[in-house]
Amino acid sequence: MANRTKRINALLACVLLLLGVATVPAQAQQAWPSRPVRIIVPFPGGGSTMDTVMRLVAPELSKILGQQVVIDNKPGAGTVIGVDAAAKATDGHTFVGVANSFTVNQTLVKDLPYNFGRDLQPVVLVARTPNVLAARAGLPPNSLAEFVAYAKKNPGKLSYASFGNGTTAHFAGEMFKMMAGIEMVHIPYKGQGPALTDLLAGNVDVMFGNLPDFIAHIKAGKLKAYGTTYLVRAPQAADIPTIAEQGYPGFETDSWYGLLAPAGVPKDVVDRVNAAVNKVLRETAVGGMLTERGLEVLGGGSAKFGDHLQAETAKYARIVKDAGRLPVCRSGTLVIRSEARAKASAAEKPLTMVTICRFSPNGFNASSTGPLSRPLRETRTCMPDA
Numbered sequence: 001m002a003n004r005t006k007r008i009n010a011l012l013a014c015v016l017l018l019l020g021v022a023t024v025p026a027q028a029q030q031a032w033p034s035r036p037v038r039i040i041v042p043f044p045g046g047g048s049t050m051d052t053v054m055r056l057v058a059p060e061l062s063k064i065l066g067q068q069v070v071i072d073n074k075p076g077a078g079t080v081i082g083v084d085a086a087a088k089a090t091d092g093h094t095f096v097g098v099a100n101s102f103t104v105n106q107t108l109v110k111d112l113p114y115n116f117g118r119d120l121q122p123v124v125l126v127a128r129t130p131n132v133l134a135a136r137a138g139l140p141p142n143s144l145a146e147f148v149a150y151a152k153k154n155p156g157k158l159s160y161a162s163f164g165n166g167t168t169a170h171f172a173g174e175m176f177k178m179m180a181g182i183e184m185v186h187i188p189y190k191g192q193g194p195a196l197t198d199l200l201a202g203n204v205d206v207m208f209g210n211l212p213d214f215i216a217h218i219k220a221g222k223l224k225a226y227g228t229t230y231l232v233r234a235p236q237a238a239d240i241p242t243i244a245e246q247g248y249p250g251f252e253t254d255s256w257y258g259l260l261a262p263a264g265v266p267k268d269v270v271d272r273v274n275a276a277v278n279k280v281l282r283e284t285a286v287g288g289m290l291t292e293r294g295l296e297v298l299g300g301g302s303a304k305f306g307d308h309l310q311a312e313t314a315k316y317a318r319i320v321k322d323a324g325r326l327p328v329c330r331s332g333t334l335v336i337r338s339e340a341r342a343k344a345s346a347a348e349k350p351l352t353m354v355t356i357c358r359f360s361p362n363g364f365n366a367s368s369t370g371p372l373s374r375p376l377r378e379t380r381t382c383m384p385d386a
Helices: 002-031 049-065 077-087 100-108 144-153 168-180 192-201 211-219 267-283 286-292 302-323
Strands: 037-041 069-073 094-098 120-136 158-162 184-188 206-210 223-228 254-262 332-340 351-360 363-369 375-384
Touching: 037 049, 037 077, 049 069, 049 094, 049 120, 049 254, 049 267, 049 286, 077 094, 077 100, 077 120, 077 254, 100 168, 100 254, 100 302, 120 168, 120 192, 120 211, 120 267, 120 302, 144 223, 158 168, 158 192, 168 184, 168 206, 168 302, 192 206, 192 211, 206 211, 211 223, 254 267, 254 302, 267 286, 267 302
Parallel strands: 037 069, 037 094, 158 184, 158 206
Antiparallel strands: 094 254, 120 206, 120 223, 120 254, 332 351, 332 375, 351 363
């Protein structure tokens, strides 16, 4: 009897142990999130579309997850600093917002401190918006065809602004230059805000920018719109023809925004956040708020976002290669010298602006010296690091 009792007790102990082990994953899953969830935004706060999108999503996401969702702005090095911080996070509660620049950096930045396939995983694609090619109000051409003809008659005398090297505005400009067979001087700024300000002031000629931030100025007559960059007309600007329909088939650029997670975050957590963000976009007022701001609400599964990232990486790799400029100095310093004249008098002595573009493992940075006004021509010299 005693032996039988021992065997029964041992059997019960084994059963309890198995039950205990079996319930650990369920308990762990129920416990997540056990602390506030952090979304790193690798752009400045208050001045980027990415920041706006994530701050609209965060409150409703907090309600669904049952924990506060905190936005943590970590700009710098072309988003590399913020993405790297997320890639190295081990708390299981950190995510990072990414945009086109994330896929651009896969080619543009040599020796990234993180590896996409190894250190990060896709969660969800949130939204996107078309770009628009806009010109200063005083530029003579009134249509895209007139603009291309004007640029060909004035090679190298027109300037186009962007909100930074390696951004969608930069690559849209390079793509259009190649397709149209024109030459323009690229003027990079530290963000869309300063670039748009100079475009409105007439200090640069044209710019590809996010349509939601340009549409009011276009309607007010402060800017001219030459075309949008979807393959079909944007619903919020149906009167503006696409660049593709004006003789440049296949020309398409946009600005998109999504979420990544560190590779160590369990799949069930990724799936839970994916479902929660999709619910925010489809079942709350956030979707309408994004639409009102000119964004296209997307959502979908993490695998779909992964496919999108792979396609975007391949696309921008081709653009960098075709442009033939940026990769040449990825491990050194690129000196860009642009001659310009003061707007007050075309007879005045030419002025010079020098842009120092520094490529390093931590990203791409640019700084400019000298006045910026009506660039005429540009020379580029690569000085490799010793």
